[in-house]
Amino acid sequence: MTVEKDVVVVATASTSSTFTNMGKRGETKGLFFRTLSSDSLQAVAAAMMAYEAGFRKPAIIYFNNDWGKNNQAGFIDAFKALGGEIGNSVPFNPDQPSYRSEITKTLEGDPDSLYMLSNTQDGVKHFRDWIRFDGPQNFIMPQGMNDSAFVDTVGADLLKNAWFISPGTPANSSLEKMESDFQVRWDATPKGPGRNSGYDAGVLIGLAMVTADMRGLDTSGSTLAKIIREITGPDGEEHYGGVDGLKAAIKAIKAGKNIWYVGATGPIDFDPYGDVATPFVMMKIKDGDYVDVGGISLEEVSEVKAKVRAMNN
Structure with a gap:
């Protein structure tokens, strides 16, 4: 329109x-x-952040839409290209009262972390069910989960080893x-x-x-x-x-x-299709707020994308 x-x-x-x-x-x-x-850039950056955090076998729960499907696919390729292993990758439909079934599936195979491709409303439920069923308290969060309301709701104490990705530069x-x-x-x-x-x-x-x-x-x-x-x-x-x-x-x-x-x-520099390529910032929670803990350059993202292409050829 x-x-x-x-x-x-x-x-x-x-x-x-x-x-x-x-x-x-x-x-x-x-x-x-x-x-x-x-997604083609953000998913790679999130995989790089997860690998740098020391995670080697993340499970994934992802929104059952274009964003979730594309992001989880890009993350899986990038994480494998870095040398990691992927646990179960499980889709979810929004606005469910409970995600016990989906979280139970993500926990199969002993993953060491969870990549939460969620919105904040459902993400709170995913997070609580993961904790309730004794999932390791290691989390990878996409840009859409960078919300102070999420931190306040689930509690900063449970997010000590949660890593958040965001486009931008530290300075x-x-x-x-x-x-x-x-x-x-x-x-x-x-x-x-x-x-x-x-x-x-x-x-x-x-x-x-x-x-x-x-x-x-x-x-x-x-x-x-x-x-x-x-x-x-x-x-x-x-x-x-x-x-x-x-x-x-x-x-x-x-x-x-x-x-x-x-x-x-x-x-900001747009390509012919209106897409923008930006570097990324890695963040963690400290004293209840987000703090930058490092950056990922476009050059570094491109290097991993090249590894993905080589892996898939």
Whole structure:
């Protein structure tokens, strides 16, 4: 519908490779972007994090949809390419009162950890059932589980060896500014699924609309899509988030300069299908909050993807 109406979309929480394939077929007409890395990158980064954490045989419980299926498949390939073993991989359907059956299956074969491809609502149930049935308290969490409400509900004490993956870089002025502004404005933790990617999506659409206005252009989807590509190219002058940062970016655009928006998720550079490639941050819980414990570069992700290709050939 958005494509038919010439509306640009900057998705903040979509990672499914379905949209990549639609772009390759020309179905999105260049109007679709996302500020969150696709499953093909996130799954590899999560596998690398799990292996670095010392886990060697994780089980997987995954949402029975495109996101869950694609992510678990990518994770399995990457983890095996790293030299690890995979326990049972079990799908689940949402909004069930109990997941005893699914968790019982994941525990077969003595896994040493659990990769929870869940949403936060069902994830609480998965977590509690895993603990109730004496699963090891070692967890791998996707970006969608980075929610302080989840930590508060299950208790930080049970998450001492839970590892969380998130797109971004450990040291990033846009991220620091976004988090401080969010805290001041909402008096709430800025850590949560889709918050940094949502911030970047809003900035890109806002900058595109301001740029179109300064140039006397319309704000049709095709116009905004073209400008979004202009302000995210690696050949431009780097500009960051926050009020002062965005004022500087607008001033540079008005002066006719090329800019490259470096967002809260890191430097943004879209491929021909609207996918973004960003590095990743590994996080753990300390004193009830998320803290960065390391990073995974795009180069490192690419190396593991090459191992996967070699393994599958």
